[in-house]
Amino acid sequence: MIKPENQLSTATKPLVANGTRMDPTDPRRSLLTPDPVPPPAHLVGGRVRLGPLTLASRFTMAPLAGYTNLPFRLVVRELGGIGLATTDLVNGRALMLASAKTLDLIQTCAEDRPFAVQIYGGLPHELAEAARHLVGLLGDGLASIDINMGCPVHKITKGGGGSAMLCQVGNAVALVRAVVEAVPLPVTVKMRLGWDAKQITAPELAREFEQVGVAGLTIHGRTREQGFSGGVDVAGIRSVVQAVERIPVLGNGDVRTLTDAANMLRETGCSGLALGRGALLNPWIFHHLARWDATGDPGDPPTYIQRLEFMIRHFERLLSIRDERFACLTFRKMAGWYCKMLRPGREIQQGIVMLESQAHFNQLCEQMRPAIESRDSHPWHEAELPLNLPAGPIAHW
Numbered sequence: 001m002i003k004p005e006n007q008l009s010t011a012t013k014p015l016v017a018n019g020t021r022m023d024p025t026d027p028r029r030s031l032l033t034p035d036p037v038p039p040p041a042h043l044v045g046g047r048v049r050l051g052p053l054t055l056a057s058r059f060t061m062a063p064l065a066g067y068t069n070l071p072f073r074l075v076v077r078e079l080g081g082i083g084l085a086t087t088d089l090v091n092g093r094a095l096m097l098a099s100a101k102t103l104d105l106i107q108t109c110a111e112d113r114p115f116a117v118q119i120y121g122g123l124p125h126e127l128a129e130a131a132r133h134l135v136g137l138l139g140d141g142l143a144s145i146d147i148n149m150g151c152p153v154h155k156i157t158k159g160g161g162g163s164a165m166l167c168q169v170g171n172a173v174a175l176v177r178a179v180v181e182a183v184p185l186p187v188t189v190k191m192r193l194g195w196d197a198k199q200i201t202a203p204e205l206a207r208e209f210e211q212v213g214v215a216g217l218t219i220h221g222r223t224r225e226q227g228f229s230g231g232v233d234v235a236g237i238r239s240v241v242q243a244v245e246r247i248p249v250l251g252n253g254d255v256r257t258l259t260d261a262a263n264m265l266r267e268t269g270c271s272g273l274a275l276g277r278g279a280l281l282n283p284w285i286f287h288h289l290a291r292w293d294a295t296g297d298p299g300d301p302p303t304y305i306q307r308l309e310f311m312i313r314h315f316e317r318l319l320s321i322r323d324e325r326f327a328c329l330t331f332r333k334m335a336g337w338y339c340k341m342l343r344p345g346r347e348i349q350q351g352i353v354m355l356e357s358q359a360h361f362n363q364l365c366e367q368m369r370p371a372i373e374s375r376d377s378h379p380w381h382e383a384e385l386p387l388n389l390p391a392g393p394i395a396h397w
C-alpha cells in the first residue's frame with residue numbers, strides 16, 4: 001500500500017508531546033483563545049494535495065449553510081490560514097435552472113481563492129451535467145467541486161442526495177464517477193460515517209471513490225442518525241483514513257481548539273482538518289492552526305478591538321456584496337455569536353438582534369467601542385454556539 005506523504009507525517013510526528021485531552025464540559029475550555037491548556041509543542045504536517053491543487057494550509061472551512069457565504073469567507077480569509085473554502089450545498093438541478101438563489105450561493109470573487117462549490121443530487125447524469133455547467137459558469141475561479149454525502153435533512157435526502165447516498169454504494173460510486181469524468185477539476189466528497197451505527201459505509205465508499213478518481217475526502221465523524229448530537233467517532237474517521245491508499249482525508253467534527261485539532265490529527269492520522277462551527281466561534285482558528293503548523297507558535301488570541309474590527313469588516317462586506325437589507329438580516333442571524341465574541345452588554349445585544357440600517361450598526365459600534373477598547377483579550381468560557389439547527393427527532397428533519 002502506498003503511504004500518502006501527508007498522512008505519514010501526521011501519524012508519525014510528535015504532535016501531542018505535551019498535549020492534554022480536555023473534557024469538553026470543562027469550564028476552562030476556551031473558544032476564542034488558541035487554547036486553555038498548553039497546546040502540543042509543535043503541530044507539524046505535510047501538504048494537502050487535491051490532485052494538481054496543493055493547498056496553502058491543511059485547514060479548510062467546512063460549509064455551514066446560511067453562514068459561510070461569500071462575505072463571511074472573505075473576512076475570515078483576510079485573517080489568513082484557510083487552505084480551501086467551499087460554498088453551502090447547492091442543488092445540481094437548481095444549478096441547471098440558474099435560479100437567482102442558486103447563483104447567489106455560488107457567488108465568488110478574486111479574493112475568494114481557492115474556492116470550491118459543493119453540489120448534491122441523486123442522479124449521476126444530472127449531477128455530472130450540473131458540474132459541467134458549473135465549470136462553464138465559473139471558469140478559472142473554481143478550484144474544485146465537492147459532492148455532499150452528509151446532509152441529514154429530509155429535504156435533501158428524499159431525492160437520494162446528501163447522506164441518503166451512504167445507503168446506496170453502487171449509485172454513490174456511479175454518481176462520483178460521472179462527476180469526475182465530466183470535469184477537468186479535482187472532485188472531492190464530504191460524507192458522514194454512514195446512515196446509522198448498523199450501516200457504516202464510509203470506509204467502503206472511500207475505497208471505491210478513490211478508485212474512480214476522487215482527489216480527496218472530508219469525513220464528518222458522525223452517522224446521519226446522530227445528526228449533530230453525541231461525540232465524534234475518531235476511530236470511525238481513522239478507519240476511512242486507513243481505507244484509502246493515496247488521497248488525503250480531512251477529519252471533521254467538533255474541532256474548536258488547537259488541542260482538539262492536534263487530537264484529531266493524531267488519533268485519526270488524517271491529512272488535514274475541515275472546521276465548521278469552530279470557525280464561526282473563532283474565525284482566527286485557521287490563522288492560529290496554520291501558524292502553529294508552520295512555526296510551532298500559534299500566535300496571540302485576538303483582542304476585543306480586533307474582534308470588533310472583524311465584525312465591522314464583515315458588515316461592510318455584506319453591504320458591498322448585496323445591500324443594506326441583506327446585511328442587516330444576516331447580522332440579526334449572527335447577533336448571538338457576535339455578542340458572545342464581544343460581550344457588549346444587553347442593550348447593544350438587543351440592538352444587533354433588531355438591526356435596522358447601516359446607520360444603526362455604526363451607532364451600536366460606537367456605543368460599544370469605549371468599553372471594548374479598555375478590555376484586554378481574555379478567555380471566553382461559553383461553549384454553545386447559538387446556531388439554528390433542526391430540532392426534534394432526526395426522522396423529522
Ligand SMILES: Cc1cc2nc3c(=O)[nH]c(=O)nc-3n(C[C@H](O)[C@H](O)[C@H](O)COP(=O)(O)O)c2cc1C
Nearest residue numbers: 062063064065088089220253254255275276277278
Ligand atoms: C448550520 C449548519 C449548516 C451546515 N451546512 C452544511 C452544508 O451546506 N454542507 C455540508 O457538507 N455540511 C454542512 N454542515 C455540516 C458541517 O459542515 C460539519 O460537517 C459539521 O457541522 C461538523 O463539523 P463542525 O463541528 O466543525 O461544525 C452544516 C452544519 C451546520 C451546523
